[in-house]
Amino acid sequence: MANDQEKIKIIKNGPYIVSGSIPLLEQVITTDEAGHTRELQDVHEYPPKERYTLCRCGASKNKPYCDGTHNKINFDGSETASRKPYIEKAEIFEGGDLRLTDAHEFCDHSRFCLRSGGIRELIKKSADPNARQTAIEEAMICPSGRLVLWDKKTGEPFEKEFEPSIVMVHDTQKGCEGPIWVRGGIPVESAEGSVYEVRNRQTLCRCGKSENKPYCDGSHWMSAEQKIKFRRKWGLDEK
Ligand code: FES
Known part of the structure; x- marks a missing residue:
């Protein structure tokens, strides 16, 4: 878990200010022979800095850092996410x-949960050790933390322990930059000063287009x- 110095502060209609010497990496999403997203692999580690400013509007010419362009494009970075705790948002299977x-609304659409028939089908077959193991892998790599898999016997979630760190994800299959993957329980403070629920895995917008x-x-x-279809499927507009 993060220490007291490690945090991400959101600036109103501007960037994320990261403090506490949090490591910053770049990773690419890899796919398997069947075309399913499978892993994230390191491609670069940025030079360490005590404090740095990450672009949130998607328009910087010095990505991943902010170069002030958000002011020129009148970026609207309004924070619209609900503040309900994860567990209250989540559907249970x-x-x-x-x-x-x-918790569907956290989905960053990295698609790690679709392999081998998808995680909801896999847990139905969890008496099969291979299906069980694949379900655990798919939940643990879900970057956004939308999915959490729990062992009913212990009541504990299957979670990887991350050193607090930030990953700029590149989605090779889709040919674009992906989200900012925030790992290891780093607090994210809103522009107004309140702190979002601290979670082990979170994905933040860096293209400026998230709703x-x-x-x-x-x-x-x-x-x-595609977004309308997804929101309808999970009833997100009614919540
Ligand atoms: S947030 Fe500053 S350039 Fe994008």
Whole structure:
């Protein structure tokens, strides 16, 4: 978990200010032979800095850092995400000794949960060790933390322990920059000064187009029609 110095501060209609010497990496999403997204691989580590400013509007010419362009384009960075805790937002799916909690609105659409029939099908088959293991892998790599898989026997979630760190994700399959992956329980403070629920895995918008700011909602690659379809599927407009 993050220490007292490590935090991300959102500036109104501007960037994220990152403090506490948090490591900054670049990773690419890799795919398997079947075309499913599978892993994130390191491609670069940025020079360490105690404090740095990450672009949130998507228009900087010095990415991933902010260069002030947000002022020239009148970036509207209004934070629209609900403040309900994760567990209150999440739908629950049961399968054998596994429980899946799924808070759809956090989805960054990295698609790691679709392999081998998808995580909801896999947990139904969790008596099969391969299906169980694949479900655990898919939940643990879900960058946004939309998906959390729980062991019903212990009541504990399957979570990787991350050193607090920030990853600029590149979505190779979609040919675009992905979200900012925030790992290891780093607090994110809103422009108004309140702190969002601290979670182990979170994805923040960096293209400026999310409708669920500060979180990523897949707008970096999804069309308006695809987003409408997804929101309808999960009833997000009624919540
Ligand atoms: S937020 Fe400053 S240039 Fe994008």
